[in-house]
Amino acid sequence: MCFHGPRNAPPPGSQITVGGVHIGVGSAMKYLGLVLDSRWTFEEHFRRLAPKLDRSGAALKRLLPNLGGPDAPCRRLYAGIVRSMALYGAPVWVPSLGKRPAAKLNACQRVMAIRMVRGYRTISREAASLLAGLPPWDLEATVLARMHDLRVEMQRRGETPLPRQVAAWRTEFRRDLRVAWRLRLSQPSAGHAVIEAVRPLFEEWLERGHGVLSFRMTQVLTGHGKFRRFLHRIKQERTPGSHHCVDRPEDTVEVCKYFVNGELCRR
Incomplete structure (x- = not known):
């Protein structure tokens, strides 16, 4: 080189x-699995990594359909596999992580988050990741780098961190991650409706131990689904209104008399 x-x-x-x-x-x-460029920007590393993550996401897409397929824990397991591929070597490249590599990293995360929540591919990364409970991968990479730095510092002093110390570090860093994530969600670039609904209950949403998102529930939460306003936006319908109601998700659920027993408004 x-x-x-x-x-x-x-x-x-x-x-x-x-x-x-x-x-x-x-x-x-x-x-050792990392692509080093002459300027230590790691842009080439992410340029080569992105297609691999895309192929993995495409392969898992066939295994994780919106209707049926594996349940939520299995989907989270698959997402964790791709996450491990994406964050390999994070302590090395985090200090040099620029906007373009971070954007490529988070774009790959969007695919997996949408698979987890059984959503339409038009859902934004911010909304899909929040619904799935997946922190942005660039923030998770920072946590891994901080953990690595503490371990290295203790080894230099000839010490070995105890399991309870490692657990305390992990808890502290995860808390910092959530603070940074919530701050980032205060100025989202997309998915405003979902973020506005979930952000006031941010901790409760992430810590909930019950309930999973179904294909239809995700449609209601995001507005991306069999709603005429959305179909009109993607040029699948001539007009944005429903035959029976205004046809926003909240109108369909709360107002429309044709929404019965969880079935979406008939067309």
Whole structure:
């Protein structure tokens, strides 16, 4: 790997010889699963990682349909697998994590969050992640990096952290993560209706030990579903109104006389 200034590129045709083997000089190299670039931005790492996460998400999409399929714990397990792939080596790349790599990371998280809540693919990342109870992966990467730094610091002093110390660190850092997540939700870029509804009960929502989201419940919470206003927005209906009511989720559930026993308003 050739290290160079910000305005220079590796000399064309450069190579080194090791044991009689010629090795070309490039702008990036893979080492222990991480792609290192000459400027330590890790943009190349995430550029190569994103398609892998997308393929994993696409494969799991076939296993996690909106109707039927595995239950909520199984869906969370699958999401955890992709999360582990995404956050591999986090203590190394977190200090250099820029906006573009973070955006790629969170875009992949959106796919898994939508699979968890059985939602339409048009749901925003902020809304889907909140409903699924999945903190943004860039914030989780920061927690992993802080845990790693504390372990390294104790090892330098010749100490070994006790299990209760590790548990206390994890609890403290998870608390800080939720504070940062809630602060971020105060200025969402999308999914305003869902966030406005859930944010006042943020802790209760994340800590609840009962209830799961069904395909139809997610439609009601997000407004992305068999509602004419939404279908009109994606050009599937000519007009935004229902035959029977205004056809916003709240109108369908609270007002529409055709909403009976949990069945959505008939068209």
